[in-house]
Amino acid sequence: MKLTLVLPLTACALGAIGCASAGAADENDAGSAISPDSWYEDGQAALAARKAQKSNKKHAKNVILFIGDGMDPTTVAAARIFDGQSRGEDGEANLLSFEKFPNVAYSKTYTTDYQVADSAGTASAMLTGVKTRSGVLSISADAPRGDCAAALNAVAPTLAEIAKRAGLSVGVVSTAAITHATPGAVYAHSPDRDWADDSALPEDAKEAGCKDIAQQLIDFPYGDGIDVALGGGRRRFLPSTSADPETGNPGRRADGRDLTAEWVEKSDNHRYVWNKEELDAAPSSSKLLGLFEPSHLKLEMERAGDKAGEPSLADMTQKAIEVLSRNEDGYFLMVEAGRIDHAHHFGSARGALTETQQYAKAVARARAMTSAKDTLIIVTADHGHTLAFQGYPAKGNDILGLAAGKNDDGVYEPMNAAGDKKPYTTLVYANGPGSVFANGVDLSGGRPVPTEEDLSKPRYRQQALIPTGGETHGGQDVPVYASGPRAYLISGVFEQNYIFHVIADALELEE
């Protein structure tokens, strides 16, 4: 065996460690063409790369926390194959950008009251350092969900607040509504994730002194406020008396306030944008609020059809870094791919994988714009879903297709190995709207046959077992990837709230 080290520097330039075999596969595009010798050499190269890795123990000037909502390990494995196959490459050998990061760990996602968590409790754990209940934003478990008076005495300070007090800049980016659970936990304290605008806030909560989540973004009381916030959820900021510029529908606010106008009035430097053209034109020296849809942004696979033009997650991430990096003291940025989760809830594997692919592009953009010497990037998920990757398909089979074997002529043929002798897809869900037992499904002939025509529909819903209106979250652990200063602290299996402590330590923030 030759032990020559073949380190593909393009993929490995950032200290990546999983990149040796991916690089080798690029040269032998069909996986089956890889010889036993090259597998061995790739293994040796991966070993040498790990042995040469040095821990960067310096403090981090900047930290970017990426949260792929609902991006569990099954989603990552399927998305890496989808990403490679979408470029005509060997999908199995492919790695997504963040999978090349040197440090990886598992995070336990349960909340103090649920085995299977939601995004509010999990984001709060990562952003405040304490696990809490599902359904609440950056409030400790001392307060019950929905109890305003108790919540006002149970506020858990967030990384954004601590960073801002220390003179850093702070940003929040999401493909979901910017008031949704994950981004909301960055800047708001609310005993209920659903209190997104004043019309959603119960009277007794208003009387007890609680503010809606959109209002808290505008009123962020630390330093000179949030520096950049980009996402969806425009209707939460506009009064019911005004029409949305894109859809003409009324805003949701009952108090008559236009929070986008209030943002602009804060200073000459505050800027509000609502489409991609305006975002591109906004100077990076501005304090920037961008709201690109009345509710969540479009799914990436449907974004090209947006009327007013919508930025991608990578576009928003780039703009946020351009704004934040003007602060020489550093910044904290949270970027959420909120719609991986939504596509899973619809039962759309294609949607979830395209969102994950775009998420990986946003991470790559962020890593390329920053230095691994001074910027810690952590990439994780808040909770899992019920996607299963199953059924012995042959290597190279379309990850979104029917599970297929390869015949003697090298042609993929759908397997009829299920007990009912019918084909099935490689990706299925444990539950959801695609359940074969859902209302209206004709079971007289047994399990319906998924056809190639069904699968070609963009919003095809994978077959599922338990009928639920929306596919549910899963309780499995989620991966955490890290690159940059103190990334070595991301290792082993830990409670999700540990992520806060790594970030605060890397930034050397004092609470």
Ligand SMILES: [Zn+2]
């Ligand atoms: Zn969800």
